[in-house]
Amino acid sequence: MAILITGGAGYIGSVTVELLEAEGLTPVVVDNLSRGYREAVPDHVPFYLGNIGDRALIRRILDEQPITACMHFSAFAYVGESVERPQDYFQNNFVETSALVDELIAADVKQFVFSSTCATYGEPRTVPIDENHEQHPTNPYGWSKLFVERMLSAYDAAYGLRFVALRYFNAAGATKACRERHDPETHLIPLALKAAAGEIPELLLFGDDYPTPDGTAIRDYIHVSDLARAHILAFRILKKAAKANS
Numbered sequence: 001m002a003i004l005i006t007g008g009a010g011y012i013g014s015v016t017v018e019l020l021e022a023e024g025l026t027p028v029v030v031d032n033l034s035r036g037y038r039e040a041v042p043d044h045v046p047f048y049l050g051n052i053g054d055r056a057l058i059r060r061i062l063d064e065q066p067i068t069a070c071m072h073f074s075a076f077a078y079v080g081e082s083v084e085r086p087q088d089y090f091q092n093n094f095v096e097t098s099a100l101v102d103e104l105i106a107a108d109v110k111q112f113v114f115s116s117t118c119a120t121y122g123e124p125r126t127v128p129i130d131e132n133h134e135q136h137p138t139n140p141y142g143w144s145k146l147f148v149e150r151m152l153s154a155y156d157a158a159y160g161l162r163f164v165a166l167r168y169f170n171a172a173g174a175t176k177a178c179r180e181r182h183d184p185e186t187h188l189i190p191l192a193l194k195a196a197a198g199e200i201p202e203l204l205l206f207g208d209d210y211p212t213p214d215g216t217a218i219r220d221y222i223h224v225s226d227l228a229r230a231h232i233l234a235f236r237i238l239k240k241a242a243k244a245n246s
């Protein structure tokens, strides 16, 4: 039994690979390295270089590896870039995911954990945001992820694809083996560390009129290891449900 990890050479995917192995589970990675690093995946982990939307590649992986579930991390994930280049975001995040999911269903792989995002909520009407909060994204990145969520719901009802969509806020932190390494780096904590280490001249904090003591935003962070653990728990719930129904 193995789990297909899309985007496993990226930040959150590589930490999840590390934790899966620590729990005795078997990851198989597919990544096109557009934003990831080959060295983030240990050599002994099966690694396929390519696009998740490449149906022939996905079919080959499903043929060669005993895949029973998928954790889907691969995506483009910069809000600003999504506004400038929405075609890239709908293509990479939605169209390619649709092809991947088609191939999984065809191979009867029906357990799917999806990296969604808080960006699917848009401007919060109530805080804290609970998972029943209305979803109305304010940028193409959020929409591209919400489209996938809607597609997964329809496929659950029609084809029995069982899924968990985790709408995360900001991931932060590192493990001994893996770290955050985006290029360009836009995430606040690595930028703060770079500024403290003198690698960049200053740390720019955007927004100074929020209703907070100093006017800057209050943001939610989750440690990347906790996030990886959440994926594994989601996978275990899907696996348990599949067993109960078989």
Ligand SMILES: NC(=O)c1ccc[n+]([C@@H]2O[C@H](COP(=O)([O-])OP(=O)(O)OC[C@H]3O[C@@H](n4cnc5c(N)ncnc54)[C@H](O)[C@@H]3O)[C@@H](O)[C@H]2O)c1
Binding pocket: 006, 007, 008, 009, 010, 011, 012, 013, 030, 031, 032, 033, 034, 035, 036, 037, 050, 051, 052, 053, 072, 073, 074, 075, 076, 077, 092, 096, 115, 116, 117, 118, 167, 168, 169, 170, 171, 172, 182
């Ligand atoms: N980092 C965060 O704070 C955060 C917050 C909310 C949601 N997310 C979501 O979590 C997921 C992982 O985020 P991350 O920070 O690890 O990003 P990342 O850019 O470090 O990792 C994404 C990986 O996917 C790969 N990839 C992209 N498109 C691909 C494709 N078509 N085929 C194959 N590989 C492809 C990239 O090469 C990269 O290795 C993303 O889906 C993102 O939307 C991240």
